[in-house]
Amino acid sequence: MKTLAPGTVIFHRHRGYGVITHVNLLTGWISARFGSEARTLDLNLSTDDVQHADGEAILFRRAPPDRMPHARLMAMVRALHQAGYEKLYLYSWPKPSGLHWRWHLFTGQRDWMQRPWREGWYGSGADYNVNPVMGWGDSPGATTDELITALARFDPQGLAQALGRDEDHTAWFQGVCKALLPGYMYSLDMERATADRLRETPPVPVIAVRASLPPYSGPQLSWPPGWAGLWTRAHVLPAPPINITGEPLQLTRRLTEKP
Incomplete structure (x- = not known):
């Protein structure tokens, strides 16, 4: 696969040879200059039949890409x-x-x-x-x-x-x-x-x-x-009861029980 970047020489069936000035591969649009230093032309790689300078077609993927590999x-x-x-x-x-x-x-x-x-x-x-x-x-x-x-x-x-x-x-x-x-x-x-x-x-x-x-x-x-x-077994062990007082659990319960 040849490089497609600003500066690449391309050929268009109606405009002839030109040079890419901007590439957006996310949308498939490029901007190219054909014979004029001041004016660029926007082209779609899916529909405008853009070619490399040697005649090799530049084919942009029309099918929706896989969202995961x-x-x-x-x-x-x-x-x-x-x-x-x-x-x-x-x-x-x-x-x-x-x-x-x-x-x-x-x-x-x-x-x-x-x-x-x-x-x-x-x-x-x-x-x-x-x-x-x-x-x-x-x-x-x-x-x-x-x-x-x-x-x-x-x-x-x-x-x-x-x-x-x-x-x-x-x-x-x-x-x-x-x-x-x-x-x-x-x-x-x-x-x-x-x-x-x-x-x-x-x-x-x-x-x-x-x-x-x-x-x-x-x-x-x-x-x-x-x-x-x-x-065959639980992967998360049950958390042990937390006792922040440091006293035995039974004693703690007695202290917290209402008379």
């Missing part, structure tokens, strides 16, 4: 699993505000509770909206193969830690990708069990990666292997 990451992880990198895991969860989803690719031993200490690569949908890249030298809109190539070039030692077999997780992930891609992603945001009673295991939450897609109506997803055991 998780589906692209899922396709990449599936391809790496098929290539033997089965010890690669994708964890995704919402920010506290609920407006964006984070993601964490981690490698090595599969231990969901120890995930924050596992080596890998992080990202956030909030950053992706402003700069739609994963962060390892890839370009916006890169294909699955291009994402893998960029990651292998960026961190070959880190990716090598994903080599190995994890057949249970690979089979689960393959089924999830078959059910969700290309329009949906999963979130492993598990609602915490209460201290007095454990909830039944709900299905894995599914979110559309584009605002134009309807809510997910496919089959319910099970939690990944190694996750079911996390539901």
